[in-house]
Amino acid sequence: xxxxxxxxxxxxxxxxxxxxxxxxxxxxxxxxxxxxxxxxxxxxxxxxxxxxxxxxxxxxxxxxxxxxxxxxxxxxxxxxxxxxxxxxxxxxxxxxxxxxxxxxxxxxxxxxxxxxxxxxxxxxxxxxxxxxxxxxxxxxxxxxxxxx
Numbered sequence: 770x771x772x773x774x775x776x777x778x779x780x781x782x783x784x785x786x787x788x789x790x791x792x793x794x795x796x797x798x799x800x801x802x803x804x805x806x807x808x809x810x811x812x813x814x815x816x817x818x819x820x821x822x823x824x825x826x827x828x829x830x831x832x833x834x835x836x837x838x839x840x841x842x843x844x845x846x847x848x849x850x851x852x853x854x855x856x857x858x859x860x861x862x863x864x865x866x867x868x869x870x871x872x873x874x875x876x877x878x879x880x881x882x883x884x885x886x887x888x889x890x891x892x893x894x895x896x897x898x899x900x901x902x903x904x905x906x907x908x909x910x911x912x913x914x915x916x917x
């Protein structure tokens with residue numbers, strides 16, 4: 770008996786991604802990169818919060834070892850990728866249903882100009898990845914003297 774992953778919303782999510790890509794709306798649950806359907810086995814749910822002095826991203830990554838998570842910043846784009854390893858299971862008599870997805874994930878986020886890329890930090894605790902992106906110090910306007 771072979772195991773089959775049960776994904777009740779899989780086809781609907783795929784259709785949603787294709788429509789987003791077709792109309793170039795970039796407003797799906799896949800972030801700003803419409804090609805993530807092809808590069809990810811699953812997509813972690815993400816909350817993004819803006820505070821006075823920082824941005825905070827919380828990503829649900831249960832079962833992912835922090836050593837298997839990469840957070841990178843390049844050209845104003847923050848990328849998070851990783852992998853949830855498969856578990857070996859003994860197959861016994863009866864039926865088996867697999868709903869927890871295994872494999873790699875990938876998310877990308879465009880950061881505003883106010884983000885301080887040099888001070889980004891990340892930590893994982895209890896299956897939640899927290900990425901903290903401090904804002905840059907506000908630059909006071911400088912008055913320029915006009916010569917006559």
